[in-house]
Structure formats: C-alpha cells, structure tokens
Amino acid sequence: MSLRDLQPVSDQYLVQNYGQRLPLAFVRGEGCYLWDSEGRRYLDFLAGIAVCTLGHAHPVLTQAICEQAGALLHSSNYFHIGPQAHAAKLLVELSGLDRVMFGNSGAEANEALIKAARRWAAERWGEGQRATIVCTEGSFHGRTLATLTATGNPRVKAGFAPLMPGFRHVPYNDLAAAAEALDETTCGILLEPIQGESGIHPANLDYLQGLRRLCDERGLLLLLDEVQTGIGRTGTFFAYEHYGLVPDGVSLAKGLAGGVPIGAVVLCQALADALPAGTHGTTFGGNHLATRAALTTLEVIRDERLVDQAREVGDYLREQLLALAADAPLVAGVRGRGLMLAVALTAERANDLRDACAAHGLIVNAVRADALRLLPPLILTRDQVDEGVAALRAALADVSA
Ligand code: PLP
Secondary structure, three states: OOHHHHHHHHHHHOOHHHOOOOOOOEEEEEEOEEEEOOOOEEEEOOHHHHOOOOOEOOHHHHHHHHHHHHHOOOOOOOOOOHHHHHHHHHHHHHHOOOEEEEEOOHHHHHHHHHHHHHHHHHHHHOOOOOOEEEEEOOOOOOOOHHHHHHOOOHHHHOOOOOOOOOEEEEOOOOHHHHHHHOOOOEEEEEEOOEEOOOOOEEOOHHHHHHHHHHHHHHOOEEEEEOOOOOOOOOOOOOHHHHHOOOOOEEEEOHHHHEOEOOEEEEEOHHHHHOOOOOOOOOOOOOOHHHHHHHHHHHHHHHHOOHHHHHHHHHHHHHHHHHHHHHOOOOEEEEEEEOOEEEEEEOOOOHHHHHHHHHHOOEEOEEEEOOEEEEOOOOOOOHHHHHHHHHHHHHHHHHHHO
16 A cells, blocks of 8 residues: 555544654565665664564564464463563573563563562562652653653653652662662662663663662662663663663563564562562463564574674764764764664754655654664664665755755
8 A cells, every 4th residue: 555545544543642653654674674665665773663673574583473373372371381481581591680571562561560669569568668669850661650650751741640659750860869769668769771762861880880789788679671772782682781780670672572562571589579479460461472573583682693793783883973973063972872872963953854864765763852863673784884874974964954
C-alpha cells in the first residue's frame, strides 16, 4: 500500500497519541537499511528506538522466529518454557545477578522492579513502610501509572492525577541530593545509567559509584533502568559495567529480542525472594516466541562479538561526528557512549535536521528540540558510519543554508 493510501486510514482510525507521524511507511528492512512504500532506501540510525539490535531481517533471528512460530507460540507460565529458562541463564551469567522474570515492555519491567522493591521493603520494615523510591529529574521509565510517576518529566504526568504515592525526585548527577533523599522513608533509588529520552545524559562515574556506596552503607536498593542502555548498546552488555559495579536489580526491554516485544528484570536473590508465588505475573511474559527471539538475539550478540563492535564502531562514529562539528556551526557537541549518541545543536533545529536527514536517506530521531539521537543497530559497520555522517553533513548544509 502506498503512503498516499495508508496515511488517511492511519489518521482516521488510530488514536492520535503519537501526534503527526513522519510521512514515511517502511515495508521492508535488511541489515542496517530500511525501504519505504515508495521503494526508497534509508540507512537506519534509529533501529526502532534502540530495538532492532541485530538490524533488520537478520537471517539467524528470522529463522529462529519462523521455526518457533511453526512449533509453538505460547503455552503459559503454568509450564516450563525452554527458551525462557535458557535466556534467563544467559542474562544471569552476563549480569552478576541471580534471577530473571520476563514481561512484555520496558514500562512493565520497571513496574516489576518497583513491585519487587516495595515487597522487599515491606518484608523488612512492614507494609507501606519505607516504600518510597527516589528517582531523578529528567528520567523516563514508562507510561503506566507507577512508571509515569517515577518519570522525572512533568509533561508525561500532566492530566493523570492522582499519581502513585511513593516516589520522590532529585536532580540527576547530584550525589549530595540523593544522599539527603535516601532517608528512613525510602527503600532505594531508581535511575538510568544514561538518561535516554531527556536527550542522552550519562551518569558521572563518581555519581553512580557514590550511589552504590550509599545504598550499601544504608542497606538500600540500587535499581537501574537499562531499558534503553542495555543489551550492548553502550559498548558493554550492561551500561553499569562501565562503572565497575553491580546494581540490586535492573530492567531491560527494547533490544532484548531484536524487535519482538519483551521486557525483563534481572534481580539479586533478595529481590527475587520478595516475589514468591502469586505476587506477580503476566500472561504473555516470557512466552515461547518472545524468549526464543531473545535467546537467539543474545546468542548472535555473543557469537558475532557485537558488544565489542558497538564499542569500536561507536567510538568511530563519535570521532566522525566531532570532526563534523568542527565545521558545522549548528553542531554544539556529542553526548553519550557506544552506539547511544546525541548530536547537540546550537539552535532548536532538530526537527528540520531530522527531516533533512531523511531526505538524504538517513533515519535519525529528534529527541529534543536541540538534539538528534542516534541509536543504530549494533551490526553497524565503519563504512555505514561514513555513509551516515555524509548524509548528516549534507542535511546540515541544507538546514544551515
Ligand atoms: N525506560 C527507559 C529508559 C526507556 O527509554 C523507555 C522507553 O523509551 C521505557 C523505560 C519504557 O519502555 P516501553 O516503551 O517499552 O514501555
């Protein structure tokens, strides 16, 4: 179906919660490339918002999904599920943590983290005591009622009162503020190692290490939201590895199954123990299809050494962007790590620049009015970096002209 035929149907029948969509409809992908309904090819520096870890139509993932669809999609958590158990084993081995529970999205993973933390606190200090979780300004944790309350962006919360009790916000990268907030009413802190939706803002080394120390000293929980940063994107499998620490619980989603909807929490034993039989669950969570896709994605990441590739190619992309910045007055700098980067702009022209990039065959995201976000697949090559940066250079010339 052409875009001309599709757009009116989309506009008439869908809830318009995503606002005006870009005038593009992708119909096919291969590797780091997408094709639209008019047959045009694009280099994909978005990967479905950090989802398509292995790019598009990766042959190993495609075959595994097809095989699984032909064998069994779903049986329920009343029964043992082979790929669920094996994907959990791999995540435990990679994380330094003990147990995994699967869900269906990032918000749901954070809900599980919040519920585990509350029950853990209830067992120690009594129901409802010390239930408050400290969160950070600028954060994004999802759109369910608890996770939008945890989110540190007032726009996400507007109109949804009454919000959930039990969340308090402090400035990001401010250890003293966190130290003051982590008191006898709180059970821990939840944050992203690199804030994604606020425009790619990494936690400082001293800050995250200081939070780990504070939580250890006070017997509180360090909970990390790695929905966007996890699965190799920052050049280590979990972003917390850059900081030489292990949290008490971490949430994952987006890139975990290469494009099949999934979420997961990886928990220390004490947090896992706080969710005994009957305390939490979800019908679809960890089903055969989703966890076969996750298991295969994790195996391909391991076998093709994609975490190393994300680090090396990410470093190269950063260098090339910095070189571009030298003669592009609109570019203020580069933020982020690995293949999770923002191009900061000197003016609020991100939407124009995103559209100009698309016109030059490059898909990027305008994460805020003054920053582009780049989240390419982990299979990105140096040649594709050169191709993408050339398109960005051409787009910058158009926008600056
Ligand atoms: N946490 C972070 C850090 C995110 O970036 C997102 C989505 O952008 C979420 C949670 C919510 O994930 P989902 O949209 O899958 O519910």
